[in-house]
Each structure stands twice: as C-alpha cells, then as structure tokens.
Amino acid sequence: MEKNGMKNNMEKNILEYETVDLDEEQNALIILDQTLLPSKTELIRLKTAKEIWDAIYLLKVRGAPAIGVAAAFGIYVLANRLDTEDYGVFYGKFTEWKDYLDSARPTAVNLSWALNRMDGVCRANSGLPVPQLKRRLKEEAYAIKEEDIRVCRKIGEYGLELVKPGDGILTHCNAGQLAACRYGTATAPIYLGQERGYGFRVFADETRPLLQGARLTAYELQAAGVDVTLICDNMSAAVMKNGWINAVFVGCDRVAANGDTANKIGTSVVAAVAKQYHVPFYVCAPTSTIDFATETGEGIRIEQRPADEVTQMWYKERMAPEGIKVYNPAFDVTDHDLITAIVTEYGVARAPFKESLRRIFDKKAMPQ
Numbered sequence: 001m002e003k004n005g006m007k008n009n010m011e012k013n014i015l016e017y018e019t020v021d022l023d024e025e026q027n028a029l030i031i032l033d034q035t036l037l038p039s040k041t042e043l044i045r046l047k048t049a050k051e052i053w054d055a056i057y058l059l060k061v062r063g064a065p066a067i068g069v070a071a072a073f074g075i076y077v078l079a080n081r082l083d084t085e086d087y088g089v090f091y092g093k094f095t096e097w098k099d100y101l102d103s104a105r106p107t108a109v110n111l112s113w114a115l116n117r118m119d120g121v122c123r124a125n126s127g128l129p130v131p132q133l134k135r136r137l138k139e140e141a142y143a144i145k146e147e148d149i150r151v152c153r154k155i156g157e158y159g160l161e162l163v164k165p166g167d168g169i170l171t172h173c174n175a176g177q178l179a180a181c182r183y184g185t186a187t188a189p190i191y192l193g194q195e196r197g198y199g200f201r202v203f204a205d206e207t208r209p210l211l212q213g214a215r216l217t218a219y220e221l222q223a224a225g226v227d228v229t230l231i232c233d234n235m236s237a238a239v240m241k242n243g244w245i246n247a248v249f250v251g252c253d254r255v256a257a258n259g260d261t262a263n264k265i266g267t268s269v270v271a272a273v274a275k276q277y278h279v280p281f282y283v284c285a286p287t288s289t290i291d292f293a294t295e296t297g298e299g300i301r302i303e304q305r306p307a308d309e310v311t312q313m314w315y316k317e318r319m320a321p322e323g324i325k326v327y328n329p330a331f332d333v334t335d336h337d338l339i340t341a342i343v344t345e346y347g348v349a350r351a352p353f354k355e356s357l358r359r360i361f362d363k364k365a366m367p368q
C-alpha cells in the first residue's frame with residue numbers, strides 16, 4: 001500500500017479531493033483514507049485484493065456509494081494485472097476476487113451491486129480478446145463513478161423541494177460527499193441549498209462508535225461553509241423538542257422492497273424521535289441501494305463489528321472495563337412506517353413503499 005500523505009492545510013479544501021479514483025499509470029485504486037480525517041489527509045494507492053478488502057472492512061473507504069465505486073475500480077485493477085489471453089482463466093480469477101471483495105462488508109448492497117455490474121460486463125463480452133475486455137471493465141468502473149455523481153445531484157434536487165430556506169436539518173452518520181463521489185446523498189439537498197443561498201442550519205449527530213458524523217459530516221459541511229452544529233447522538237430529541245429541526249435527511253445502505261431501511265446504527269432512534277415530534281424523516285436512496293430481492297428489513301444482514309470500536313477506539317485511554325460484554329452492530333433497520341419518504345434520483349417515494357418503489361423502477365426503465 002503506497003501513501004501520498006499531506007497534513008491538512010487551508011490551501012486545498014477536503015471537498016476538492018476525490019474520495020475514490022483510479023491511478024491508470026500505476027494500475028492502482030486510490031482512496032482518501034477516511035479513518036485519518038479530519039486531522040490528516042492521506043491518499044492511498046491499493047493494488048492487491050487483500051489491501052482493497054482491508055480498506056473496505058476497516059472503513060478507510062466507506063459509505064454505500066463510495067464502497068461500490070471502490071469495488072468497481074478495485075476489481076478492474078486486479079483483473080487488469082492478470083497475464084492471460086484465456087477467457088476461462090481470466091473469468092475464473094475474476095469471480096474468485098469478486099466473491100472475496102464482496103465478503104468485506106455485508107450490509108451495503110452497493111458493494112455486490114457494483115461487483116455484479118462488473119461481472120455482467122465480463123459475461124456479456126466473453127467473446128472479446130482479454131485486452132479489450134479489460135478496457136470495457138475500466139469504462140464500466142468510470143461509468144459507475146460518473147453515474148454516482150449524477151444520481152446524487154438528482155437526489156439533491158428532489159430533496160431540496162421538501163425543505164425551505166432557513167430550515168433546520170438533522171443528519172446522522174456521514175452520507176456526504178465523503179461517502180460518495182460528489183454531493184453525497186443525505187447532504188445533496190444541503191449542498192444544493194448552499195449553492196442557492198438557502199441558509200440551512202444543519203445538526204450533525206456525532207454517530208458513535210466510529211464518529212462518522214463528528215469526523216466526516218461536520219468536517220465536510222464546515223468546509224463547504226454550511227452552518228453546521230455537532231451534537232451527540234443522545235441529543236436529537238432535545239433539538240427536535242426545541243423546534244430547531246424541520247426535516248431529517250439520512251442515507252441508507254439497503255432498502256428492502258417494503259421500504260424498511262438499513263442505515264448506520266442509531267438511525268432508527270432518530271426516526272422514532274422524529275415521529276414523536278412530527279418532524280419529517282427522509283431517506284435519501286440511490287436506486288442502486290434499493291434491493292427488491294429482500295422483502296423486509298428482517299432479511300437484511302447486519303454487520304457486527306469488533307468490541308474495541310466501542311471500548312477504546314478514538315479515546316486516549318480505554319473507556320470501559322476489561323472483559324466487558326459488548327454488542328456492536330454497525331447498522332439498524334428503520335421500519336418503513338417511521339419513514340416519511342424515500343428520495344431517489346427518479347423522484348420521491350411515499351407509503352405504501354412497495355408500490356411507490358416499483359413505480360420509481362418503472363420510471364428508471366423508461367428511456368429518458
């Protein structure tokens with residue numbers, strides 16, 4: 001793994017970095033190491049399957065869309081190194097790596113979605129000479145990245161119609177630019193509003209235990225000049241009761257066919273509190289995150305993470321007794337009846353979600 005580190009300085013804004021990219025010359029996946037933010041900005045180049053798997057598992061690259069783009073560039077980098085003209089040998093190795101990368105994190109459907117898209121390119125072009133097939137894979141990985149930017153901007157446009165200038169917005173975890181390639185999903189309406197002088201007041205949950213809200217959302221929104229206030233996870237009821245919040249926007253890792261939504265642990269608490277205080281709760285979901293093969297939230301596999309993320313990570317000293325039992329699920333499922341609407345790049349879906357999400361996909365299937 002090669003590093004290209006630099007201390008943060010005021011010359012380059014964090015939003016000017018690519019979260020995920022391809023180094024064609026060195027045949028490497030480049031990611032911005034998100035575990036080091038906000039104190040250190042470091043781009044790392046990944047070349048082996050193990051390095052890419054680790055980067056996803058350790059959340060060096062994280063957030064459902066960014067994981068998908070990283071997996072697409074990652075599998076291209078691996079495939080591109082293969083020295084064979086034989087499609088059977090090429091595809092055998094490709095599927096081995098695909099399954100391996102897919103095992104890095106189970107909840108965000110974008111990981112398997114992107115790998116399956118790359119797999120589809122292999123299968124559809126099995127008759128091509130291997131060098132041409134490699135070129136097709138590279139084009140597909142770039143297309144996935146470009147699409148992510150377009151999709152997030154569309155989500156921002158639809159999301160912006162749900163709020164008005166001066167509104168208070170609460171968000172949980174980081175579904176921002178750092179979790180995608182530009183705009184983010186939950187932050188896309190905020191960025192578009194910022195461009196148009198909406199003057200939103202944003203409240204960012206710190207998001208225990210890995211602090212994506214404090215380290216990433218607060219950082220990138222501040223860098224964009226947004227009025228952002230950091231709160232602890234247990235403060236959302238207080239700010240909603242104070243009347244400071246007009247809408248909640250969150251991202252998602254997988255939406256089941258009935259609208260149940262997996263997102264960062266703690267999201268369902270925010271949704272329940274929002275319902276109590278009559279604050280609309282919006283899930284921003286690229287259609288790549290909607291999984292019709294999973295009927296309800298019960299079918300969504302929730303990633304369990306190591307205990308030390310809760311007991312000592314980010315702290316100067318261990319914060320809990322040695323040997324304590326820890327439960328550390330990375331995500332929870334927000335029941336569809338707590339969700340006001342799901343904002344996609346093809347429009348806003350409301351209950352009953354089974355039907356409205358289908359209509360979104362019908363629209364997606366139509367020539368644009």
Ligand code: MRU
Binds near residue numbers: 062063185265330
């Ligand atoms: O564990 P993480 O940091 O990958 O979790 C990220 C989230 O839960 C995001 O809200 C989700 O992936 C949507 S990102 C646009």
